[in-house]
Amino acid sequence: MTRVRLLVFNAALGVLDYRVPEGMRIEPGNVVIAPLGPRQILGIAWEPERLNAKEVPSEKLRSVLEVLPVPPLPAPLRRLIEWTADYYCAPLWAVARMALGSMAALRGGGTVTEYRLTGQEPARLTPQRAAALDALQGEQGTIRELAELAGVSEAVLRGMVGAGLVEAVTVDLDRPYPRADPAHAAPHLSALQQEAADLFVRAVDDGGFAPFLLDGVTGSGKTEVYFEAVAEALKRGRQVLVLLPEIALTENFLRRFEARFGVPPILWHSSLKSSERRRAWRAIVQGSAQVVVGARSALFLPYARLGLVVVDEAHEVSFKQDDGVRYNARDVAVMRAKVEGLPVILASATPALESMQLADAGIYRRVELTDRFGGARLPAISVVDLRSEVPPPGKWLAPRLVDEMRARLERGEQSLLFLNRRGYAPLTLCRTCGYRFQCPNCTAWLVEHRFSGRLACHHCGHETPVPEACPECGAADCLVACGPGVERIADEVAELFPEARVATVTSDTMNNPERIGTFVAAAEAGAIDVIVGTQLVTKGYHFPELTLVGVVDADLGLDGGDLRAAERTFQQIAQVSGRAGRGEKPGEVLIQTRHPEAAVIAALASADRDAFYAAEIEARREAGAPPFGRWAAIIVSSEDQAEALAAARAIGGCAPDLPDVLILGPAPAPLALLRGRYRFRLLVAARRSAEVQKVLRGWLDPLEFPRGVRVAIDVDPYSFV
Numbered sequence: 123m124t125r126v127r128l129l130v131f132n133a134a135l136g137v138l139d140y141r142v143p144e145g146m147r148i149e150p151g152n153v154v155i156a157p158l159g160p161r162q163i164l165g166i167a168w169e170p171e172r173l174n175a176k177e178v179p180s181e182k183l184r185s186v187l188e189v190l191p192v193p194p195l196p197a198p199l200r201r202l203i204e205w206t207a208d209y210y211c212a213p214l215w216a217v218a219r220m221a222l223g224s225m226a227a228l229r230g231g232g233t234v235t236e237y238r239l240t241g242q243e244p245a246r247l248t249p250q251r252a253a254a255l256d257a258l259q260g261e262q263g264t265i266r267e268l269a270e271l272a273g274v275s276e277a278v279l280r281g282m283v284g285a286g287l288v289e290a291v292t293v294d295l296d297r298p299y300p301r302a303d304p305a306h307a308a309p310h311l312s313a314l315q316q317e318a319a320d321l322f323v324r325a326v327d328d329g330g331f332a333p334f335l336l337d338g339v340t341g342s343g344k345t346e347v348y349f350e351a352v353a354e355a356l357k358r359g360r361q362v363l364v365l366l367p368e369i370a371l372t373e374n375f376l377r378r379f380e381a382r383f384g385v386p387p388i389l390w391h392s393s394l395k396s397s398e399r400r401r402a403w404r405a406i407v408q409g410s411a412q413v414v415v416g417a418r419s420a421l422f423l424p425y426a427r428l429g430l431v432v433v434d435e436a437h438e439v440s441f442k443q444d445d446g447v448r449y450n451a452r453d454v455a456v457m458r459a460k461v462e463g464l465p466v467i468l469a470s471a472t473p474a475l476e477s478m479q480l481a482d483a484g485i486y487r488r489v490e491l492t493d494r495f496g497g498a499r500l501p502a503i504s505v506v507d508l509r510s511e512v513p514p515p516g517k518w519l520a521p522r523l524v525d526e527m528r529a530r531l532e533r534g535e536q537s538l539l540f541l542n543r544r545g546y547a548p549l550t551l552c553r554t555c556g557y558r559f560q561c562p563n564c565t566a567w568l569v570e571h572r573f574s575g576r577l578a579c580h581h582c583g584h585e586t587p588v589p590e591a592c593p594e595c596g597a598a599d600c601l602v603a604c605g606p607g608v609e610r611i612a613d614e615v616a617e618l619f620p621e622a623r624v625a626t627v628t629s630d631t632m633n634n635p636e637r638i639g640t641f642v643a644a645a646e647a648g649a650i651d652v653i654v655g656t657q658l659v660t661k662g663y664h665f666p667e668l669t670l671v672g673v674v675d676a677d678l679g680l681d682g683g684d685l686r687a688a689e690r691t692f693q694q695i696a697q698v699s700g701r702a703g704r705g706e707k708p709g710e711v712l713i714q715t716r717h718p719e720a721a722v723i724a725a726l727a728s729a730d731r732d733a734f735y736a737a738e739i740e741a742r743r744e745a746g747a748p749p750f751g752r753w754a755a756i757i758v759s760s761e762d763q764a765e766a767l768a769a770a771r772a773i774g775g776c777a778p779d780l781p782d783v784l785i786l787g788p789a790p791a792p793l794a795l796l797r798g799r800y801r802f803r804l805l806v807a808a809r810r811s812a813e814v815q816k817v818l819r820g821w822l823d824p825l826e827f828p829r830g831v832r833v834a835i836d837v838d839p840y841s842f843v
């Protein structure tokens with residue numbers, strides 16, 4: 123009899139053995155359906171010697187029911203899944219799940235019925251039908267998807283089918299995507315760009331693991347250069363994965379990609395419609411998806427013929443996932459390239475310190491682009507000392523910055539004001555009694571959003587309308603906003619320059635591709651004078667008429683004082699500065715700060731990036747902090763505070779005593795209450811020699827906790843709240 127070991131998607135079970143029935147063939151990587159009690163479960167066949175399972179005698183085994191009609195997950199991907207689970211102390215099944223698309227995709231090809239407008243527009247329409255006609259132009263999807271898109275009930279849409287306004291179409295799930303053409307619009311590269319591109323092209327040709335750090339100043343043409351490597355992979359029939367830090371950036375990328383290769387790339391992210399997801403996954407697995415662009419989750423997909431991985435804006439902290447499997451997509455991307463034997467390009471104008479250090483050590487090959495393309499110069503940067511150049515009371519923009527903005531408006535150029543804070547004000551309180559609006563679920567103040575007239579928690583999403591009166595003392599009209607958010611800065615700009623066209627760009631206003639597309643088109647067409655935005659506008663964009671960048675509060679990110687506070691501030695300000703003067707006109711940057719003497723601000727003002735990195739690397743080395751030491755956090759949480767504390771103490775109480783590992787805590791987390799759960803943290807700070815994962819497992823695996831307690835391990839943590 124043959125048996126098979128399955129990785130199953132269930133926290134309690136994990137690994138189970140089954141019988142392979144007569145006539146069925148199963149190889150490692152096959153996705154199968156197996157019985158479990160009265161239910162059927164999904165499993166992935168795995169090499170039995172690589173997974174521990176409870177030994178069950180053969181006669182007790184139940185039979186696998188079905189092998190799903192998709193190619194087995196390739197061995198290198200299985201090794202990557204194992205490595206990720208091992209390194210991040212995550213359950214193997216939770217990592218493996220990221221490789222599978224949807225149940226429907228696994229079920230094979232075939233057809234689905236989708237719906238779209240017929241183009242008929244009767245003279246008289248109910249308001250709901252009119253709204254649906256408006257919202258569904260150019261859309262196609264299932265009734266449910268369209269109903270959601272249009273904000274009407276499914277019944278309304280079915281009625282529209284009956285009335286001939288909407289029609290059904292049969293869609294082949296495996297219909298091919300249009301082919302990208304590597305020669306569609308090849309650019310003329312500068313000599314330096316060409317040199318870099320040649321290196322990448324050769325690496326794609328040669329195959330084999332080759333990690334590159336593409337370290338080029340803002341506007342140097344990093345995208346154009348790595349597009350050459352993409353073109354080479356296309357010519358060779360190999361697939362390419364491009365990881366971007368945020369979905370918000372994909373719109374811009376799509377346009378550039380289409381201009382270069384003639385067709386859009388294939389998108390992969392969490393808000394794809396289920397039919398798109400199914401089609402993309404199947405094309406990826408079959409090898410017909412040429413270039414896939416996505417956020418983190420595209421990393422674990424089973425590409426049939428991967429030939430190149432690119433991580434753009436590779437320094438971005440959003441590559442770190444902080445729930446579920448806590449992994450860093452940038453680091454796992456390099457590991458994927460290693461297990462598959464591929465080149466990987468990490469592109470950034472402000473590389474992460476870890477990447478810099480690996481390049482210094484010769485592990486990554488550094489490829490530099492030191493000049494902006496087309497003769498554009500880097501902007502002139504100066505500091506506005508808010509202690510001597512004071513904005514008017516209740517205002518946030520210093521006179522010098524306002525003067526420079528006025529000059530831009532007069533010349534018809536654009537300005538960008540950067541403040542990394544959504545909403546109108548970070549804190550709202552009652553003038554009469556001092557009451558502060560706090561989130562009921564989190565240790566956080568509620569943030570006022572004037573556009574939507576609500577107070578919102580940025581951690582859990584809790585929202586409430588702004589009340590007329592103070593809920594504590596009942597006084598009316600007594601609420602005051604403390605401190606600025608982007609909405610408040612936009613108000614200030616509107617007061618100063620009533621005629622200026624102002625765009626506020628945050629994740630609240632740019633929450634879908636259409637809106638982002640509209641914004642980019644307007645900015646490019648010169649229909650916007652002043653952009654006020656959060657970190658969303660700091661990177662990736664290229665607006666030739668933008669000649670002034672004002673950093674409203676450079677000190678904001680430094681307050682937290684966590685490991686990467688200085689690095690992150692440097693990266694954000696350098697990136698946003700990089701939006702100025704990318705065209706023919708020179709750019710200027712004004713940084714408002716109360717700490718002009720801080721090392722980060724001084725480095726930015728003197729454009730001395732090397733000095734900043736050198737000092738930061740030295741400081742980390744001294745402190746034994748990453749990348750010179752290994753850190754891991756343990757986060758213990760429960761809805762019951764006493765239970766969480768008891769569990770955290772139990773963990774602290776049996777902490778291992780090792781010479782190369784220092785354990786700090788437990789202590790209440792800075793966000794002591796998050797989404798209704800009380801949280802305590804421990805920090806493990808180890809020398810590089812220590813085997814942190816082994817220590818963690820040996821320490822935590824034997825412990826048992828009440829059901830309500832969650833213990834999360836965060837290896838190489840980015841968040842310390």
Ligand SMILES: Nc1ncnc2c1ncn2[C@@H]1O[C@H](COP(=O)(O)OP(=O)(O)OP(=O)(O)O)[C@@H](O)[C@H]1O
Nearest residue numbers: 309310311340341342343344345346471495662664
């Ligand atoms: N060889 C070239 N030929 C034509 N246009 C180019 C070339 N190189 C760069 N450009 C243009 O210059 C602008 C800046 O290039 P790109 O956006 O690739 O720079 P980047 O290094 O990615 O910048 P950032 O890091 O600031 O996003 C873009 O509009 C790009 O199309």
Ligand SMILES: [Zn+2]
Nearest residue numbers: 561564579582
């Ligand atoms: Zn909250």
